[in-house]
Structure formats: C-alpha cells, structure tokens
Amino acid sequence: MGNQLAGIAPSQILSVDSYFSDIHDFEYDKSLGSTRFFKVARAKHREGLVVVKVFAIQDPTLPLTSYKQELEELKIRLHSAQNCLPFQKATLSEKAAMLFRQYVRDNLYDRISTRPFLNNIEKRWIAFQILTAVDQAHKSGVRHGDIKTENIMVTSWNWVLLTDFASFKPTYLPEDNPADFNYFFDTSRRRTCYIAPERFVDGSMFATELENMRDPSTPLVDLANSNQRTRGELKRAMDIFSAGCVIAELFTEGVPLFDLSQLLAYRNGLFSPDQVLNKIEDRSIRELVTQMVHREPDKRLAAEDYLKQQRNNAFPEIFYTFLQPYMAQFAKETFVSADERILVIRKDLDNIIHNLCGHDRTEKAEGETKENGLVILVSVITSCLQTLKYCDSKLAALELILHLAPRLSVEILLDRITPYLLHFSNDSVPRVRAESVRTLTKVLALVKEVPRNDINIYPEYILPGIAHLAQDEATIVRLAYAGK
Numbered sequence: 001m002g003n004q005l006a007g008i009a010p011s012q013i014l015s016v017d018s019y020f021s022d023i024h025d026f027e028y029d030k031s032l033g034s035t036r037f038f039k040v041a042r043a044k045h046r047e048g049l050v051v052v053k054v055f056a057i058q059d060p061t062l063p064l065t066s067y068k069q070e071l072e073e074l075k076i077r078l079h080s081a082q083n084c085l086p087f088q089k090a091t092l093s094e095k096a097a098m099l100f101r102q103y104v105r106d107n108l109y110d111r112i113s114t115r116p117f118l119n120n121i122e123k124r125w126i127a128f129q130i131l132t133a134v135d136q137a138h139k140s141g142v143r144h145g146d147i148k149t150e151n152i153m154v155t156s157w158n159w160v161l162l163t164d165f166a167s168f169k170p171t172y173l174p175e176d177n178p179a180d181f182n183y184f185f186d187t188s189r190r191r192t193c194y195i196a197p198e199r200f201v202d203g204s205m206f207a208t209e210l211e212n213m214r215d216p217s218t219p220l221v222d223l224a225n226s227n228q229r230t231r232g233e234l235k236r237a238m239d240i241f242s243a244g245c246v247i248a249e250l251f252t253e254g255v256p257l258f259d260l261s262q263l264l265a266y267r268n269g270l271f272s273p274d275q276v277l278n279k280i281e282d283r284s285i286r287e288l289v290t291q292m293v294h295r296e297p298d299k300r301l302a303a304e305d306y307l308k309q310q311r312n313n314a315f316p317e318i319f320y321t322f323l324q325p326y327m328a329q330f331a332k333e334t335f336v337s338a339d340e341r342i343l344v345i346r347k348d349l350d351n352i353i354h355n356l357c358g359h360d361r362t363e364k365a366e367g368e369t370k371e372n373g374l375v376i377l378v379s380v381i382t383s384c385l386q387t388l389k390y391c392d393s394k395l396a397a398l399e400l401i402l403h404l405a406p407r408l409s410v411e412i413l414l415d416r417i418t419p420y421l422l423h424f425s426n427d428s429v430p431r432v433r434a435e436s437v438r439t440l441t442k443v444l445a446l447v448k449e450v451p452r453n454d455i456n457i458y459p460e461y462i463l464p465g466i467a468h469l470a471q472d473e474a475t476i477v478r479l480a481y482a483g484k
Contacts, residue, residue, distance in 0.1 A: 014056065014095075015031075016028075016031050016034060016039040016040070016041045016054055017031075017041065019039075019054050019056075019095060019096050019098065020041075020043065020052075022093045022095065022096075023091060023098065025045060025046070026043040026044070026045055026050065026052065026100070027043060027044040027045075028041060028043055029041070029042040029043050029044050029049065030042050032051065035183075035187050035189075036183055037055070037183055037184060037187065038053045038054060038055055038187070039053070039054040039055075039056065040052070040053050040054070041054065042103055043100075048102065048103070049102075049103035050088075050100050050101065050102060050103050051100070051101050051102070051103050052098055052099070052100055053087075053098065053099040053100075053164075054096050054097075054098050055096060055097040055098070055099075056095065056096050057094070057095060057096055057097065060094075064092055064097050065092065067090075067097070067168045068090045068092055068097070070167055070168065071086070071087050071090050071099070071165075071167070071168070072090065074086050074087075074142055074165055074167060075087065075088065077140040077141055077142050078136070078137065078140055078142060078165075080140075081133070081136035081137060081140055082136070082328045082331045082332065083129055083132050083133035083136055083159075083160055083161060083162060083331075084133055084136055084137055084142075084161065084162050084163070084165075085101055085102060085104070085153060085161040085162065085163040086101070086163070086165055087099045087100060087101045087164075087165070088100055088101050088102065101163060101164075104153035104154075104155060104161060104163075105156070106153065106154050106155075106156075107149060107150050107151070107152060107153050107154065108126070108149040108150075108152040108153075108154050108160075108246065108249075108250065109148075109149035109150050109188070109249075109254070111154040112149070112249070112250060112253065112254045113253075113254055115415075116415045116416055118158075118250075119375065119411075120282065121316075121375055121376070122158055122375065122376065122379070123250050123251055124282070124285070124314060124315060124316075124319075125158060125319065125323070125376050126154065126158060126160055126250060127247045127250060127251075127285065127288075127314070127315075128307075128314075128315045128319050128324075129159070129160035129324075130152060130160055130162070130243055130246060130247060131243065131303045131306055131307050132160075132303075132307065132324065133152075133160060133161070133162035134147070134162065134239055134240070134243050134303040135302075135303035135304045135307060137162065137165075137239075138236050138239070138302065138303060138304075139304075142165065142167075143167070143233075143234035143235070143236065143238070143239055144162065144165050144166060144234075144239050144242070145165065145166035145167055145169055145171070145234050145238070145239070146164065146165075146166035146169060146184075146185060146195075146242070147162070147194065147239055147242035147243050147245075147246060148188075148192070148194045148242065148245075148246060149246055149249055149250075150187070150188050151163055151164045152246060155383070156379075156383035157327075157330070157379045157380040157382075157383040158376065158379045159327060159330070159331050166184075167234070169184045169185070170184060171199060171232045171233060171234050171238075172199055172200070172201045172205070172232050173195065173199055173200050173201070174200070174201065174202070174203030174205070175200040175201060175202065175203060175264055175267070176202075176203040177203055178260060181193065181195070181260055186260075190256070191259045191260060192245075192249075192256040192257075192258065192259055193258050193259055193260040193262075193263040194241070194242040194245035194246065194257070194258065195238075195242065195263065196237065196238040196241035196242065196297065197241070197263060197264075197266055197267035197295060198237075198238070198267075198297050199238060200263075200264060200267055235297065236302060236303075237297035237298070237300045238297070239303075240292050240300045240301070240302070240303065240306075241292065241293055241294075241297070241300060243292060243303070244257075244288075244289045244291075244292025244293040244300075245257045245258065245293060247285065247288070247289050247292070248273075248276060248277065248280065248289045248293070251279075251280045251281075251282065251285050251286075251289075252276060252279045252280060255276055255279060256276075257273050257276050257277075257293065258273065266295060267295070269295070273293065277289060277290055282314070284310065284313040284314040285314050288306060288309075288310055288314050291306075292306070307320075316373075318355065318356060318373045321355070322355040322356065322373070323356075323373060323376060326348075326352075326355075327376070327380070329344075330380065337387075337389070338383075338384035338385075338387040338388050338389075338393070339384075339388055339389055339390050339393040341380065341384050342381065342384050342388065342393050342396050342397050342400070343393060343396060345377070345380065345381060345400060346396045346399065346400055349400065349403060352377060353403075353407075355373070356373035356374055356377070357373075357374070357407060374404055374407055374408060375408070375412060375416075377404075378404065378408065378412065378416060378417070379416075381397060381400055381401070381404075382416055382417070382420055384397065385397055385420045385423065385424070386420070386423060391429045391431060391432060394424065394427065394429070394432045395431065395432065395435055398421075398424065398432075398435050398436060398439045401417055401420075401421070401439060401443065402439055402442060402443070405417065405442070405443045405446055406446060410446075410447050410448075410449070410450070410451060411451060413443055413444075413446060413447060414447065414450070414451070414454050414457060415454075417443060418440070418443070418444075418457075418461075418462065421436050421439055421440040421443065422436075422440070422461075422462070422465040422466065424436035424439075425437060425440070425465065425466050425468075425469060426468075430472075430474035430476050430477050431476065433469065433472065433474070433477045433480075434474070434476045434477045434479070434480035435480075437466060437469060437477070437480040437481050437484055438480055438483075438484075440462075440466070440484070441483075441484045444462070466481065466484075469481040470482075
C-alpha cells in the first residue's frame, strides 16, 4: 500500500460521495476531508451517524482481503474494551475499500480548544482513560500504531474512545524520506509527529530498483511486500510513546511535543522536549509524560504499570474505585437515551455522593477531590439536558442540579450549569419553565462573588435570558419569575 499505490496516477478523480452508490444502508451526509491515503465522509445509518473511510483502489493486486480480515479480527478482540472504538465494518469493491465506525463529534485535538475549557481534573480524567484504553487494547493483543489527538475521540460527557487503529500502516519508516510519514501519518497536515523514534530506520532498508526513477514524494514503504511488512511488528512501547505525546499536548493547551524534524533530532540525541514538558504544571503528570516519551523503548513501562504507579498521584483513587466502573455503564449501551441516563443517576444519587464526597483519601489535587469527581459527573448530566424528551426527566435533571450545586465551584455553576437552566426556561412545558427559574434562583444564590471574567454575566446574559418569562402565558411561570 506504499509506493505501489502512491506512484500510480488515478485514471479519474472521484468525489467521496460517488463511492456510496455501491453500498446499501448508508446515505452520504458530508465530506470530513481527504488525503492521498483516505477520503473521509460522514454517513447516515438507521442506528445513527457513522464515519466512512474510503481507500480508492488504483492497483488491484494489493492484498486488501488480508487487511480486511485483520480488521475484522481486531474488532472481535476489542469487543469488551470499553474505551476502544475499532472499525465496525469493512467492505471491498472493485473501486474501493471502505471502513466504517461510529461517528463521534469531537476528537481530543478539537476538545482542547472548545468551551467550556477542560479543567485540571477533567484533563487528568481524560489522561487516565487514554492509558486505560491503551491497556485494554494491549491486553487484547492489539497494538494501535498511530495514537494522536485526532484519533482519540471525546464524547460530550468526556468519555474517551481510542479509535482508527492502524495495523495496516507500516511499523517502520525511512528516516531520510518524509514522504512515508506524510502519506500514512500526517493526515491532519499539522506536521506534529508522535511516532516512536525507534520506528524511524535507515532508508536503505526500503531501497528498490526503481529508486532513481521515483517521484521524491512517493513513499518507499511497500505494504504489499510481505517481507517489508513483517520486518518488524508494532511493540507496546511504541504506543506508550505516542500516548505520552498526546497527554503532554493535553496538559499544555495544545502545544505539540514534537514535529517530524524535532522527533528525528530527538532520535539522534540532538533535541530535548524539556521546553514543552516544563509547561506542564502538574508535577506528577510531567513525570509521567517524561517516562512515557523516553528515547529508549525499554525504559517505558506498560500502560498497566503507569496506572498502578500513578494511583493517588496523577490520578485520584476515585477514578479507580468508582468513576471508571460507574461511567462505563453509559458507554456499554450504545443507544441508552438521555432520559434513561438522568433517571439512573437520580436513582444512584445518594451512592454517588457517598463515593465522591463521603471519603477524601487523596491530598493536594488532591485538595479539590470533592468537586473533582462531581465535575466529571456534571458533564454526564449536562450532556443529556438538551435531548431530554419527557417532562419527568427534565424535572429530575433540575432536581439533580439542585442537589449537586452546593458542592460545585462558582465557575462550574456559571459556565456549565447556568446555560442549561436558561435553556429550560424556553421549554414547551410550563412546569419545566417554572422549575428552571426556581432552580436558577437557588443556584445563583450560591454565587457569593462573581469571577472577574464573568463580571457582566447578569446584565448581559442571565437577566435577558429570562426576561420573556415575565409575560409568560402560564400563571405558574409568571409566579415563579415574580418570586425569583
């Protein structure tokens, strides 16, 4: 799949939607971008939105059937890995090979720069899940091969899904020719490089008799050549390095640890990532990342070992004892409705508060522990609010907010809770509108001092957001507004 396909000029350039004429049950929705390697689209299916990756076949001799079988086996192996999202289906036709998986709106690269910005505990929760996902994959006998922020999906409730497993991409790349890296791995064109340094080798390993005839932008790696392809298997340490780079980017507000030239210099001992690593304020996270991106692969631990090492250090105890197993239940059921989630959380509320607030064993970040776990739970609740269908569920959600509000910071109340209470003030059901005003009043009463960056939130956002309720057609709503 390397120089064979890249060196062939396609007889015709087809748009991504043209490939959908050969498949049933999937309706083309929109393009998500394309590279020389893959065209990517979003499609509609009766069970929801899906991502479709299209590989246009220029050379019919490519052993695509073996890749398809490999991906199907990978799907089976990762069946019970709750933080992994493998391709669910692969199809082959004369024109193209197509890969299908569930669509998730945000990847980690997008989420880092999206409001509300992740706070420290949410970043650590995501880092914990990244290591958990890598551990789940490795214990299933699967290596990823291309871990980067674009391949880590983050749901609206901050559940992490490691996706786009790249077993079909080359393990080793020539150090003296960037074409292979650009073709297979720089799909975002950001030039960041999170490939482990030991994967770059002497380019003569890939030399062919066509060397002098090649276009310099043509990859040297030939994945159709079984000798080249099996020259080295992906190792766990390679994934650990890539995951460490991702965690570093998460904790530096999107500053990449390496670009391609820096990583090649790092491989040769001529570059240090310390300038970026020192931007990570959390000491335990900084030490974790430093170990994970060690130049020597045998100095990197397994994901499971890092999870053990960082228990009660980078990662609070509640991640292990309560949050991971509790939140996983929402990931198991693909089609659990927002209404069901809210009712489950309301039923479990006493147990949740006992686990998250009843015993604080951690220190330092340790000092925020009470709020820490609740902030993660709040993201589950708020992710449901705009899609609730039933009046009882909406009232239950408002009740949940009221119970949790005294335990949350002012920033969370104003930035994460208030917008949804204003959303409910426009609900079609008068009882919900009335209760939203009462809940908003009680929540805002907890705000003793408005942060400087939210100084105009009352006159410019909150009061205009509920002013229409003074003339509401329902008496119950006008009374609630008058009593606010």
